[in-house]
Amino acid sequence: MLPVVQASVPAQGSSIFDVAREAGVSRATAARALGGYGSVSEEARRRVEAAAAKLGYSVNSVARSMVTGQTMTLGALIADVSNPFFARVIRGFTDGARSAGYDVVLVNTDETVDSEIHGLKVLTEKRVDGILVAPASEEASEHLASAVDHGQALVQVDRFVPGLDTDVVVVNNYESGYQAVKRVIAIGHTRIAAPLQRTRGHDGHANLISSMLERHQGYRDAMAEAGLTVPSAYTPPAHGRSEVRTAVAGMLNSADRPTAVFGLDDSFTLGIIDAVYGCDLVVPDQVSIFGFDDTEWTTVVRPPLSVIAQPAYDLGTCAAQALLHRIHAPDAPRQTHVLPTTWIERGSIRDLTRTG
Amino acid sequence: MLPVVQASVPAQGSSIFDVAREAGVSRATAARALGGYGSVSEEARRRVEAAAAKLGYSVNSVARSMVTGQTMTLGALIADVSNPFFARVIRGFTDGARSAGYDVVLVNTDETVDSEIHGLKVLTEKRVDGILVAPASEEASEHLASAVDHGQALVQVDRFVPGLDTDVVVVNNYESGYQAVKRVIAIGHTRIAAPLQRTRGHDGHANLISSMLERHQGYRDAMAEAGLTVPSAYTPPAHGRSEVRTAVAGMLNSADRPTAVFGLDDSFTLGIIDAVYGCDLVVPDQVSIFGFDDTEWTTVVRPPLSVIAQPAYDLGTCAAQALLHRIHAPDAPRQTHVLPTTWIERGSIRDLTRTG
DNA sequence: TGCGCGAGTGAGAACGTGCTCAACAGAGGG
DNA sequence: CCCTCTGTTGAGCACGTTCTCACTCGCGCA
Known part of the structure; x- marks a missing residue:
């Protein structure tokens, strides 16, 4: 032998x-x-x-990674790819990564801290060169802080944990919400509702998503500034399309029916439209609607929907760039990128200052 | 020292x-x-x-992979995650993979053979344990055949290359299209249009997507069986929402206007609705619409849209299961899984047999 | 005492690559 | 003729893990 x-x-x-x-x-x-x-x-x-x-x-890239110390792979920790907003963010992120020779591993968290912790652990073990994360909770974020401490390149997208020392890519949620509501007030609306994100306490943590909270705070401040009161019935906590539908249907059937309803995100807006149709109300004659995020269907509803459009794709590409920059220069100062939103006026808001 | x-x-x-x-x-x-x-x-x-x-x-998973020979990672070669259909497929796929301890690397091809070839190369080099692919072309698929020959575990989803010896997970596109059109014919429609997928020749290959072709063939056969002719103006080749819009607008303005239009997929249906609104026609009184795939917005258009719903999420989980099975038993006989579609009758099709 | 046995342990190979180091040959100049 | 320099080459280490093999030690039993 x-x-x-x-x-x-x-x-x-x-x-x-x-x-x-x-x-x-x-x-x-x-x-x-x-x-x-x-x-x-x-x-x-x-x-x-x-x-x-x-x-x-x-x-064999595995063997190559073994010696070079880099995997040419990035991780993405987001709530849910089947949510159109995140799908577009991910598309931008993969495009940005790919153009630099990186690939992307996708992990869905469903806004659950446990899943986020587990996903982060797996991505860390896989030694990805950088991680995009849309944090599930502001409160429970020790795992993210720990990753940063260990030198993991991280970029927060859409929302962010205040104390966390990472790059951040967001839109100006507060200002966008504030300005939009101010516009609606300016054309005569005084009873404006905006269902609030319901916190999920099932894993012991308060899942507060900063982007949603800021939009809502913008709404509150615009109302307060105009001297308008916001009855608590106008901000029912809800989670997901069907809960929003139920909550909004309730307020639309009440005596103190709002003249306009603000959808904090895509699923909220869908729930609001469901409720309005369910109550047989005419938009915008009997009730006005405006939403956050301009998805493909906003132009096929009648009337077409007025929205605050956010550059979801660009959020992803910008995050990729920030991450690649961070990988290349780990000690460069952290940056917060605030991308602009656009107010798109269509036809779903009634101008109450015009008679007729 | x-x-x-x-x-x-x-x-x-x-x-x-x-x-x-x-x-x-x-x-x-x-x-x-x-x-x-x-x-x-x-x-x-x-x-x-x-x-x-x-x-x-x-x-260090990289080192572990080095010795175990498996990366516990799957690849996904799809057209575009920001397309809601693929987003749901991917969600199902990642969920199925994750429950078995696998992660997913995502690659978008934009239906381009070149991107598919490059993506396949990268995934192969990364030594993923299995790959989900929605082939960009029936014609140019030597790279896929080569991967199969080299023992790469592969599963084709949504469409498939006929000669390729892999597992397949699809819906019955032909039958679904055939039955839907038959229903529409049964309630009196004779002039039914269905814009056709335009082949992209920019990289020298004819990108024929079997799922789209089969749906269209089902439509043609249903028409032929009822003795109805299909003028070529009813099947204009188009690609993407805006092209479909233009094409359909053309036929709606012609003398021989169809009474119903079939959208072969999500983007086609959106383009058809755009065109119908652009021509100021009333649905379903003046023109009926029905589509393929039930996305979130089908219930917020007026009237709500009648569609052939396909289980996109299940397509993904089924693909993950098939792939994991294949990894575990490389020589088991290849299987083709045909998942059922559901006809959802809403209100976008007029019954012409009823007067009024 | 001698022997076997099992639990516990350490040394070391293997995976496939990137890269450093030394060796070697040939050319060219002094 | 010798030395240097350059182009080309092979040997071998390192990355961090899994896993096999051999070894030691203590205990029980004849």
């Missing part, structure tokens, strides 16, 4: 050892030829390339 | 070597204690666990 140096015919493919043997050179020379470093004779290069093609050689 | 056995204080964290040293045991013992195999004394286990906690040790 001869000593078997490299036995096994791995199903997955051949290593650079096989290529070198096929080409009749050493491993080092084959690696140089394929890796494009050092100096290799034209003859050797040709033979190595021919051997690689013949064997169907494919570099 | 003492010989430095393990220098470097890696920013990323400590290895099992550091844990072993901290606990005063050998690497092997530390590995046994943390890995839960072999036999370790209670005393040693306690010390190792304490050391691991103190150092904030995190297993």
Whole structure:
């Protein structure tokens, strides 16, 4: 029996050892030829390339990561890809990553701290070079702080934990909400409702999402500034489309019916529309609606919906850039990128200052 | 100078070597204690666990993959996550993968063969354990065939390349389209249009997506079976919402205006609605609409849209299961899973057999 | 005492790559 | 003729883990 140096015919493919043997050179020379470093004779290069093609050689990124210390992979910890907003963020993020040679591992948290902790652990073990996170909770974020302490490159998107020393990419949620409500007040509305994000306490933590809270605070401040009171019935806590629908249906059937309802996000706005249709009210004649985030369907409802549009895709690309910059320069000062929103006037808000 | 056995204080964290040293045991013992195999004394286990906690040790999955030969990662090659259909497929896929301890790397192809080839190459190099693919083209698929030949576990979703020997997870597109159109014919419609997927030739390949073609063939056959002719003006080739809008607007303004329009997918249906609104026509009185895939907005348009609903999420979970099964049993016979669609009657189709 | 046995332990190989170092040959100049 | 320099090459280490092998030690039993 001869000593078997490299036995096994791995199903997955051949290593650079096989290529070198096929080409009749050493491993080092084959690696140089394929890796494009050092100096290799034209003859050797040709033979190595021919051997690689013949064997169907494919570099083993795992082994490469082992020695280079980078995986060329980023992680994304978001609530839910099937939420159109996050889907667009992720698309932007993957595009930004891909253009720099990085790939993206996707983890859904469903706004659950437990899932976020577990996802972060897995991504850390997989040694991703950087992580995008839309934090599930402002309160329970020790795991994120710990990751940052350990030198993990992190970027917070859409919302952020105040004390956390990372790059941040958001839109100006407070200002956007404030300005939108101010506009609506300016055209005569005094009874404006805005269902509030219901905190989820099932895992013992208060899941407060800063983006939603800020939008709502903008609404409250605009109302207060105009000297308008906000009855608590106008800000029922709800979670998800169906809960919002129920909550809004309740206020629409009450004596003190609002003249306008503000949807803090996509699912809220859908729930509001559900409720309005369920109560057989006409938009905008009997009730006005405006929402946050401009998804594909806002132009196919009648009347088309007035919204605060946010650049979800750009949020993702900007996050990718910030993360790649952070990876390249770990000690550069942290930055907070605030992307602009756009108010899109369509036809879902009635101007009460005009008679008729 | 003492010989430095393990220098470097890696920013990323400590290895099992550091844990072993901290606990005063050998690497092997530390590995046994943390890995839960072999036999370790209670005393040693306690010390190792304490050391691991103190150092904030995190297993290096890259190194583990190196020796185990599996990355516990799956790849997903789809057209576009920001397309709600694929977003739901991906959500199902990640959920199915995650429940078995796998993560998912996401790659968008935009239905481009070049991107698909490149994405496949990267995923192969990253040594993912399996790949979900929604093939961009029936024609140009040598790269997929080559991957299968090399033993790569593959599952095709939504559409498939006929000759390719992989598991497949789809809905019955032909039958769904056929039955839906048959229903519409049954209530009196004779002039039914269905814009066709336009082939993209920009990279030299004919990007024919089997799912779209089958739906359209079902439509054609239902029409033919009822003895109805389909003027070519009823099946204008188009790509994307705005092209569909333009194409449909054209036919709606013609003398031979259709009484019903079938949207082959989400973006087509949106374009059709755009066109109908643009022509100031009333649905369903002047024109009926029905679509494929039941997205969140189908209930907020007036009238609510009648659609062929497909289980996008289940498509993803089923694909994950098939892939995991394939990884576990590479030689098991290939299976094709056909998931059921559901016809959801809402109010966007007029019954022409009823007068009034 | 001698022996076997099992629990516990450490040394070390292997995975496939990137890269450093030394060696070697040939050319060219003094 | 010798030395230097440059282009090319092979040997070998390192990355961090899993896992096999061999070794030691203490105990029970004949």
